[in-house]
Amino acid sequence: MDSLTQTIYECLFGAEYYEVNPASDDNTKAADVLRALFSANEGGEHLKKSVHDIVGERGWTENLAKAILGGIENALKQGAQMGKTMADASEKAIAEAVGFARDHPYFCALIAVGVLAILMPWVLEALGFAELGPVEGSFAAWWQSTYRGYVTKDSLFAFFQRLGMVWH
Known part of the structure; x- marks a missing residue:
């Protein structure tokens, strides 16, 4: 794997994800899904179709879901640039977490x-x-x-x- 691709995987998935099998189909799909999520300026059916097209007929696997979750977590920790859709979603999730903390x-x-x-x-x-x-x-x-x-x-x-x- 060239250093640019490795750097992208590190950013999106953290070291533990790319060291195991960086060229796996799930990691490649996860990187594509993350790009779609973080660059989207509107959600709804268009984003749903984009993600469905990336995931394909094989569907969601546990490794794919873990890679996407890990990628979102790492990107949020690093303050990654994001489109309006992801920014709105993360702000709403943070507000809900603060509300949960206040209520519990x-x-x-x-x-x-x-x-x-x-x-x-x-x-x-x-x-x-x-x-x-x-x-x-x-x-x-x-x-x-x-x-x-x-x-x-x-x-x-x-x-x-x-x-x-x-x-x-």
Whole structure:
């Protein structure tokens, strides 16, 4: 594969996609679909037909879908140029994600603490979620006291305590 083609694949799919089989039919189709999506200035039937023509009669495969999803993710992370259709769609998706975060703050807090637990497991212990249970006088102990002795196994507190017990 020449360096220009490899650079395009890196941009669209990231290293993990092109290293496996850069000349695969699915990757070639994915690159074409991504070009169509990112250059489209209007959606609807015209874009649907363009994508259908690229995918062809063989249809969608798992590898094709993964390559397209990976390409969109990488392009958004890199701030790729996009046509009006993709720009509008990404703005709407971002607005929906912000709305979801606002409507489900506990879910977002769970994800945030989960990220912290993976990146910096000592944060859990700093909050009082220790290997042998909540540390006396800590945030975790205070939180546990709000349950008045009955912590369900499916609670957010129990989730963090399990993480605290196994992070070592």
